[in-house]
Amino acid sequence: xxxxxxxxxxxxxxxxxxxxxxxxxxxxxxxxxxxxxxxxxxxxxxxxxxxxxxxxxxxxxxxxxxxxxxxxxxxxxxxxxxxxxxxxxxxxxxxxxxxxxxxxxxxxxxxxxxxxxxxxxxxxxxxxxxxxxxxxxxxxxxxxxxxxxxxxxxxxxxxxxxxxxxxxxxxxxxxxxxxxxxxxxxxxxxxxxxxxxxxxxxxxxxxxx
Amino acid sequence: xxxxxxxxxxxxxxxxxxxxxxxxxxxxxxxxxxxxxxxxxxxxxxxxxxxxxxxxxxxxxxxxxxxxxxxxxxxxxxxxxxxxxxxxxxxxxxxxxxxxxxxxxxxxxxxxxxxxxxxxxxxxxxxxxxxxxxxxxxxxxxxxxxxxxxxxxxxxxxxxxxxxxxxxxxxxxxxxxxxxxxxxxxxxxxxxxxxxxxxxxxxxxxxxx
DNA sequence: CTCGAATCTGAACGGCCAGTCAACTCCGCC
DNA sequence: GGCGGAGTTGACTGGCCGTTCAGATTCGAG
Numbered sequence: 001x002x003x004x005x006x007x008x009x010x011x012x013x014x015x016x017x018x019x020x021x022x023x024x025x026x027x028x029x030x031x032x033x034x035x036x037x038x039x040x041x042x043x044x045x046x047x048x049x050x051x052x053x054x055x056x057x058x059x060x061x062x063x064x065x066x067x068x069x070x071x072x073x074x075x076x077x078x079x080x081x082x083x084x085x086x087x088x089x090x091x092x093x094x095x096x097x098x099x100x101x102x103x104x105x106x107x108x109x110x111x112x113x114x115x116x117x118x119x120x121x122x123x124x125x126x127x128x129x130x131x132x133x134x135x136x137x138x139x140x141x142x143x144x145x146x147x148x149x150x151x152x153x154x155x156x157x158x159x160x161x162x163x164x165x166x167x168x169x170x171x172x173x174x175x176x177x178x179x180x181x182x183x184x185x186x187x188x189x190x191x192x193x194x195x196x197x198x199x200x201x202x203x204x205x206x207x208x209x
Numbered sequence: 210x211x212x213x214x215x216x217x218x219x220x221x222x223x224x225x226x227x228x229x230x231x232x233x234x235x236x237x238x239x240x241x242x243x244x245x246x247x248x249x250x251x252x253x254x255x256x257x258x259x260x261x262x263x264x265x266x267x268x269x270x271x272x273x274x275x276x277x278x279x280x281x282x283x284x285x286x287x288x289x290x291x292x293x294x295x296x297x298x299x300x301x302x303x304x305x306x307x308x309x310x311x312x313x314x315x316x317x318x319x320x321x322x323x324x325x326x327x328x329x330x331x332x333x334x335x336x337x338x339x340x341x342x343x344x345x346x347x348x349x350x351x352x353x354x355x356x357x358x359x360x361x362x363x364x365x366x367x368x369x370x371x372x373x374x375x376x377x378x379x380x381x382x383x384x385x386x387x388x389x390x391x392x393x394x395x396x397x398x399x400x401x402x403x404x405x406x407x408x409x410x411x412x413x414x415x416x417x418x
Numbered sequence: 419c420t421c422g423a424a425t426c427t428g429a430a431c432g433g434c435c436a437g438t439c440a441a442c443t444c445c446g447c448c
Numbered sequence: 449g450g451c452g453g454a455g456t457t458g459a460c461t462g463g464c465c466g467t468t469c470a471g472a473t474t475c476g477a478g
Binding site (some may be wrong): 220251252253255258386 | 425426427428429
């Protein structure tokens, strides 16, 4: 029975991963149940055996993918001592397409789909707010950590700074994701660190000419 | 004939406005041709008489609505002498739901739909970049204006600042639009001006306690 | 008034796809 | 070895909606 429940859970998660993948590739609007089924080598009927409707599945898939991103982020940050390094890593992971090394779903594309859904679906709206709060908090925590070690000076409320930097990263990430010809991934990375330096109040290293 | 072309143009525009309205209300994904027809009191067939396909119409409607916003913005800014006032007005117009007075389509909801489309539709992607560049440029122009009048100090490249503040506003606007319980319209307005003050380097007035 | 072009209508067509279902397989258990 | 339930299949259905089309209406020009 434990084995059974485990197997069930795996299939569940397998479908969620497949769904996230398909949404990333084709976009939420063009994602069909049969695409998801095909992605995990299974018949379309089975998808509806595990999820009560397509809509519910899509919502779950989107939050699932976001969770994955958050888990990776917080796991990595927890390992680092230096707040400065944490901040750099956080930015690095947030710039769409900067790190090809990792198998990277384009989380950001999913994030935008979440926004659209959240405009009309109350359950998604609620979910979105939770995810977003977590994101801002991660940034604020890095700042607080930096202050406690003396890397960053005291200053404005850390949560306020988290809000500001989070929004900045969101806004820039969208443009990079869209392949804006004037905003490369590397430039976004630089801009984020420069603004963070100004707002938090630490010194940027001299540009690595 | 001139009359004819005028009439045609009106119907064209009428449909675009109706489409923008429907998209705002129901979301791009749930917008049907018959909804748009109903919105302008016309039969569904006529919509396809003026636009070659639903997809093309939707793309045009989205850029049309964005144009409207931009025109209103630039018209208003042009009238003002003070760069500081311009900046305040620009922020005011950018905060979703702050000004109920005007008949306000929620332009921001449309903007997010543009992002989603632009991820997959190359023509929309191109359009989006143009619209975005115009937006950043409006901000940069305000900064340049302020420097020329001495209201703002010289400092970092104005285009860079336009990019940064534009992204900040985008990111915050999304959250306000989603009714984030921790970010009210008024708070967004304050945050924008505070960050602008820090980055551009002017002094905020003491809080109007 | 007449003709023709532009505009407009709404019924009908056709493709698409979420969701259903009856049947089949697999596997653990008695 | 056979019973039963969970897991799986894929054909089918029902509704939806973009698009087409054959004709009605409007209107300006001659």
